[in-house]
Amino acid sequence: MIVHSIDPYNAEPPRAALDGAALTPLDTFYSRNHGPVPRIDPRAWRLEVDGLVERTLVLSLADLRGRFDSHSVVATLVCAGNRRADLSRVRPLPGEEPWGPGAISTARWTGARLADVLAAAGVRPAAGHVAFTGPDVSPRADPPQPFGGSIPVAKAMAGEPLLAWEMNGEPLPVVHGAPVRVVVPGYIGARSVKWVRRISVQDRPSDNYFQASAYRLLPAEDHPAAAGLPLSVIALNAAILRPGDDQPLPAGPNPVSGYAVAGEDRRIARVDVSVDGGRHWQQADLGADTGPWAWRLWRATVDLPRGPAEIIARAWDTSAATQPERPEPLWNPQGYVNNSWPRVRVFGRPGPAGL
Amino acid sequence: MIVHSIDPYNAEPPRAALDGAALTPLDTFYSRNHGPVPRIDPRAWRLEVDGLVERTLVLSLADLRGRFDSHSVVATLVCAGNRRADLSRVRPLPGEEPWGPGAISTARWTGARLADVLAAAGVRPAAGHVAFTGPDVSPRADPPQPFGGSIPVAKAMAGEPLLAWEMNGEPLPVVHGAPVRVVVPGYIGARSVKWVRRISVQDRPSDNYFQASAYRLLPAEDHPAAAGLPLSVIALNAAILRPGDDQPLPAGPNPVSGYAVAGEDRRIARVDVSVDGGRHWQQADLGADTGPWAWRLWRATVDLPRGPAEIIARAWDTSAATQPERPEPLWNPQGYVNNSWPRVRVFGRPGPAGL
Numbered sequence: 001m002i003v004h005s006i007d008p009y010n011a012e013p014p015r016a017a018l019d020g021a022a023l024t025p026l027d028t029f030y031s032r033n034h035g036p037v038p039r040i041d042p043r044a045w046r047l048e049v050d051g052l053v054e055r056t057l058v059l060s061l062a063d064l065r066g067r068f069d070s071h072s073v074v075a076t077l078v079c080a081g082n083r084r085a086d087l088s089r090v091r092p093l094p095g096e097e098p099w100g101p102g103a104i105s106t107a108r109w110t111g112a113r114l115a116d117v118l119a120a121a122g123v124r125p126a127a128g129h130v131a132f133t134g135p136d137v138s139p140r141a142d143p144p145q146p147f148g149g150s151i152p153v154a155k156a157m158a159g160e161p162l163l164a165w166e167m168n169g170e171p172l173p174v175v176h177g178a179p180v181r182v183v184v185p186g187y188i189g190a191r192s193v194k195w196v197r198r199i200s201v202q203d204r205p206s207d208n209y210f211q212a213s214a215y216r217l218l219p220a221e222d223h224p225a226a227a228g229l230p231l232s233v234i235a236l237n238a239a240i241l242r243p244g245d246d247q248p249l250p251a252g253p254n255p256v257s258g259y260a261v262a263g264e265d266r267r268i269a270r271v272d273v274s275v276d277g278g279r280h281w282q283q284a285d286l287g288a289d290t291g292p293w294a295w296r297l298w299r300a301t302v303d304l305p306r307g308p309a310e311i312i313a314r315a316w317d318t319s320a321a322t323q324p325e326r327p328e329p330l331w332n333p334q335g336y337v338n339n340s341w342p343r344v345r346v347f348g349r350p351g352p353a354g355l
Numbered sequence: 356m357i358v359h360s361i362d363p364y365n366a367e368p369p370r371a372a373l374d375g376a377a378l379t380p381l382d383t384f385y386s387r388n389h390g391p392v393p394r395i396d397p398r399a400w401r402l403e404v405d406g407l408v409e410r411t412l413v414l415s416l417a418d419l420r421g422r423f424d425s426h427s428v429v430a431t432l433v434c435a436g437n438r439r440a441d442l443s444r445v446r447p448l449p450g451e452e453p454w455g456p457g458a459i460s461t462a463r464w465t466g467a468r469l470a471d472v473l474a475a476a477g478v479r480p481a482a483g484h485v486a487f488t489g490p491d492v493s494p495r496a497d498p499p500q501p502f503g504g505s506i507p508v509a510k511a512m513a514g515e516p517l518l519a520w521e522m523n524g525e526p527l528p529v530v531h532g533a534p535v536r537v538v539v540p541g542y543i544g545a546r547s548v549k550w551v552r553r554i555s556v557q558d559r560p561s562d563n564y565f566q567a568s569a570y571r572l573l574p575a576e577d578h579p580a581a582a583g584l585p586l587s588v589i590a591l592n593a594a595i596l597r598p599g600d601d602q603p604l605p606a607g608p609n610p611v612s613g614y615a616v617a618g619e620d621r622r623i624a625r626v627d628v629s630v631d632g633g634r635h636w637q638q639a640d641l642g643a644d645t646g647p648w649a650w651r652l653w654r655a656t657v658d659l660p661r662g663p664a665e666i667i668a669r670a671w672d673t674s675a676a677t678q679p680e681r682p683e684p685l686w687n688p689q690g691y692v693n694n695s696w697p698r699v700r701v702f703g704r705p706g707p708a709g710l
Contacts, residue, residue, distance in 0.1 A: 324679050
């Protein structure tokens with residue numbers, strides 16, 4: 001893992017470790033934390049469901065597993081700061097984790113449907129948002145407070161968000177939120193609150209620091225506090241996982257592969273690859289479709305010229321929208337949502353073909 | 356109107372005519388046709404609903420208006436070829452209408468919900484798509500056939516698609532589909548079939564020429580027949596309506612205004628304007644929110660320098676995705692979905708301010 005900080009623990013897998021695996025192994029899954037990782041006794045853990053509900057619930061892990069049907073969903077989690085490193089080369093982003101393209105991973109999550117738990121509590125008509133709070137106190141918040149965030153009630157009731165206790169068929173690891181975490185497919189990872197202990201149904205978004213102040217796309221200049229676009233649905237994005245950057249490769253045919261992801265109702269429709277700066281593109285082959293909430297892996301064989309070259313990729317979603325070309329116009333003060341064309345620099349050296 | 360062709364009749368309003376009006380007047384609404392405009396006696400008109408349904412329906416206009424509740428929705432229709440002119444300057448697009456930014460308009464549509472009519476027919480479980488056919492035979496199809504297209508059954512049942520007989524409170528004009536047209540909010544205009552006379556529920560998309568061959572985003576090169584991405588949900592887009600292109604304006608503060616549109620579940624979150632090539636951006640003020648299926652008008656006051664300048668805009672949607680920068684990498688053989696940054700060239704002349 002590439003460890004960006006130890007306390008809080010923030011680490012991403014090297015890009016090659018993500019390549020070719022539709023589900024990310026647990027020890028390769030990226031870790032994003034805002035405070036110390038809590039160790040919670042599963043027998044002592046309780047989940048409170050309150051706010052605009054007919055009846056407040058207090059659920060133990062046995063209650064959650066016993067009272068509700070268990071469901072599984074393959075979902076990609078991605079940090080809003082994924083690929084930030086390319087933005088910090090445009091203009092420095094002090095204090096922000098310099099994520100490469102590995103702040104993203106995919107698992108098969110198993111747990112109770114958030115919608116079923118909310119239905120058991122009885123959501124009142126005035127409900128607009130569902131807020132989650134964890135136990136992990138973040139010194140980054142001002143004043144320090146437990147991590148939290150919220151999603152619209154329509155998304156909470158849509159079926160795919162889970163209160164998960166299993167990941168790829170194994171018990172949820174502590175660093176990924178044991179005993180129970182929220183998983184909100186199609187939304188930025190920050191809304192999938194780990195070690196969740198309170199779910200509040202309310203008429204407005206969470207006032208938690210990580211909903212109200214952080215995880216907002218601010219304009220590059222001229223940004224009053226609490227301004228900006230609150231991040232929720234994942235924007236169309238892609239990355240090249242192989243080859244890596246600054247790698248000498250034999251000129252001629254070479255494999256290229258990566259991932260592409262489209263948030264919420266959009267799907268990946270096409271991925272293109274170019275080795276001539278985007279003048280000509282070829283279509284990549286898309287890997288298996290593992291459902292609406294998962295990334296799509298892709299691969300292509302490019303004909304690498306001799307000498308320095310850049311491999312570029314771009315994804316298209318089902319609305320026929322594609323990614324912006326350059327990171328420069330996307331720079332923003334917290335370095336979120338860099339979805340510019342992914343590029344790797346390589347050097348084609350004379351010699352036998354690379355396949 | 357700017358008339359691109361008389362037979363079939365294809366015309367768009369000049370951009371200034373769209374400016375500032377959340378609803379487009381009927382005589383300003385763009386017209387896109389693929390064959391001659393049919394004149395249909397409303398008393399003789401019948402709508403057949405067949406295919407994967409429990410019972411075939413044959414509905415007169417009186418049936419449709421009498422048996423189903425009437426609903427209204429404000430929806431923007433946009434041609435998939437809107438803003439094509441900028442793509443044809445990249446590389447010629449012979450035989451395609453050179454639409455400017457006016458192949459888009461917004462109305463309040465009133466009619467029966469498609470979902471209610473389909474529920475009355477009883478949709479069978481094997482249903483995957485809902486196909487519409489009009490009476491207007493298009494010589495462009497090979498062989499010539501009536502215009503048609505289809506949408507997924509989930510969209511057809513979602514509530515917002517209408518079988519509309521009214522537009523902005525007035526009877527639907529003949530050129531816009533009288534007596535009844537389909538309106539599919541959030542989808543490209545081609546799916547909103549005019550003068551609809553048959554609705555077929557089927558397990559696959561329509562094999563009509565305008566679904567199976569046209570209205571597909573083909574790769575720039577290397578495109579076998581029937582390849583490409585079928586266009587459905589509208590991609591994020593925007594245009595500048597004022598000022599017009601190549602206009603001399605007084606240097607100093609000048610108003611700029613336009614529209615932005617985001618398809619399906621996405622909304623417009625922000626619009627930026629730049630007068631220095633995209634190095635600095637200011638946020639525009641968004642006009643009234645007229646609902647999830649309508650464009651969002653916007654306006655800003657820019658400080659125009661003396662001499663030649665370019666005014667650029669870009670929209671952001673609620674996933675924090677924004678538009679691509681240049682039309683060149685978006686060029687495709689039928690010239691669809693140009694959603695690159697809109698630009699107008701102006702000349703700032705010394706003199707009193709323009710406000």
